[in-house]
Amino acid sequence: xxxxxxxxxxxxxxxxSCLNLLLGFMxxxxxxxxxxxxxxxxxxxxxxxxxxxxxxxxxxxxAQILPGAAPINTSIMIADRFQGLAGVVCAIGGxxxxxxxxxxxxxxxxxxxxxxxDVHNGTVASVAAAAGLSLGTxxxxxxxxxxxxxxxxxxxxxxxxxxIFRIPMIPAMLALMAVxxxxxxxxxxx
Amino acid sequence: MNIAGLLLLxxxxxxxAIVSFGGILVMVPEIHRQAVEIYGWVNDAEFxxxxxxxxxxxxxxxxxMSLIGWRAFGTVGLLVATLAIxxxxxILAIVxxxxxxxxxxxxxxxxxxETLPPIVIGLMMASGFITAKIAVDGFVGIVIAAGxxxxxxxxxxxxxxxxxxxxxxxxxAGRLGYLT
Numbered sequence: 167x168x169x170x171x172x173x174x175x176x177x178x179x180x181x182x183s184c185l186n187l188l189l190g191f192m193x194x195x196x197x198x199x200x201x202x203x204x205x206x207x208x209x210x211x212x213x214x215x216x217x218x219x220x221x222x223x224x225x226x227x228x229a230q231i232l233p234g235a236a237p238i239n240t241s242i243m244i245a246d247r248f249q250g251l252a253g254v255v256c257a258i259g260g261x262x263x264x265x266x267x268x269x270x271x272x273x274x275x276x277x278x279x280x281x282x283x284d285v286h287n288g289t290v291a292s293v294a295a296a297a298g299l300s301l302g303t304x305x306x307x308x309x310x311x312x313x314x315x316x317x318x319x320x321x322x323x324x325x326x327x328x329x330i331f332r333i334p335m336i337p338a339m340l341a342l343m344a345v346x347x348x349x350x351x352x353x354x355x356x
Numbered sequence: 357m358n359i360a361g362l363l364l365l366x367x368x369x370x371x372x373a374i375v376s377f378g379g380i381l382v383m384v385p386e387i388h389r390q391a392v393e394i395y396g397w398v399n400d401a402e403f404x405x406x407x408x409x410x411x412x413x414x415x416x417x418x419x420x421m422s423l424i425g426w427r428a429f430g431t432v433g434l435l436v437a438t439l440a441i442x443x444x445x446x447i448l449a450i451v452x453x454x455x456x457x458x459x460x461x462x463x464x465x466x467x468x469x470e471t472l473p474p475i476v477i478g479l480m481m482a483s484g485f486i487t488a489k490i491a492v493d494g495f496v497g498i499v500i501a502a503g504x505x506x507x508x509x510x511x512x513x514x515x516x517x518x519x520x521x522x523x524x525x526x527x528x529a530g531r532l533g534y535l536t
Contacts (some may be wrong), residue, residue: 307476
């Protein structure tokens with residue numbers, strides 16, 4: 167590809183200490199409501215200036231095609247760049263400690279009040295909203311991604327496999343990737 | 357301590373995590389299949405409330421699985437579940453991150469990058485569908501899900517605002533006697 171190695175130098179080793187990683191990622195966890203992607207960019211690029219926007223985007227793009235939550239993988243890659251495995255432990259520990267504690271406190275509060283109709287209705291409504299969020303995001307992305315018949319068929323096949331037939335994720339993903347890769351392989355050679 | 361149960365939880369979540377292309381939210385159908393349908397760590401109502409609580413708490417979306425771990429096995433379950441989700445993709449991220457330059461140039465990666473998006477869209481649809489099946493019964497739920505879907509599809513508004521409005525609508529509709 168075009169990008170030469172000097173351009174790909176994301177962060178410098180040792181540039182940010184473990185303590186700073188811990189505190190920085192703790193901030194990300196505390197302010198990241200509804201997912202941490204925006205908070206991560208804000209802290210790493212805008213506030214702490216650990217990476218430039220380009221470096222961040224490149225790392226995030228790489229994390230996105232890996233399995234797992236992209237913001238967490240991005241955090242791990244950034245921390246590893248600065249302080250190796252110790253940095254990863256500090257960053258993930260910092261990132262998750264406050265959210266996990268708040269999670270359990272919220273769950274306990276929820277359990278205590280779950281008999282109240284308002285709490286029950288609010289919960290059902292928020293899950294319905296989350297369903298709408300997934301569907302809306304999928305529709306929005308469809309307009310960008312599904313530009314020919316094979317891509318539309320792939321999307322339908324993956325929806326049916328997981329949503330309708332409830333096929334376990336690993337065989338479903340392997341089969342879908344195999345079909346998708348052969349389509350793009352043979353599609354290109356024609 | 358239920359070692360066998362914890363081990364199953366770890367294996368289940370770790371294998372889900374390692375194929376979770378497109379993020380954890382598109383894995384909701386798979387998490388539900390394993391946690392509710394196969395292993396019975398939580399029931400449908402607990403799954404729905406865990407989903408809601410994990411969205412309300414600050415932090416990453418993977419905490420749905422942390423909370424399921426906690427509901428099934430307490431604090432140890434919380435930690436095992438969280439580690440099982442974070443570590444397998446995390447190790448891969450470290451390996452790939454360290455060899456990024458060579459890897460980014462590879463033809464394989466470009467093909468994977470081109471192949472994944474339609475699959476992820478299907479997974480997102482499935483996630484919305486299964487989540488709706490868990491939570492939505494009745495008119496108000498359909499209106500909320502459809503309303504949020506439309507707002508998200510046509511605007512760039514922060515989704516958290518839609519969710520907060522949806523909660524207000526749900527509580528209000530309940531007070532008026534529309535939701536059971």
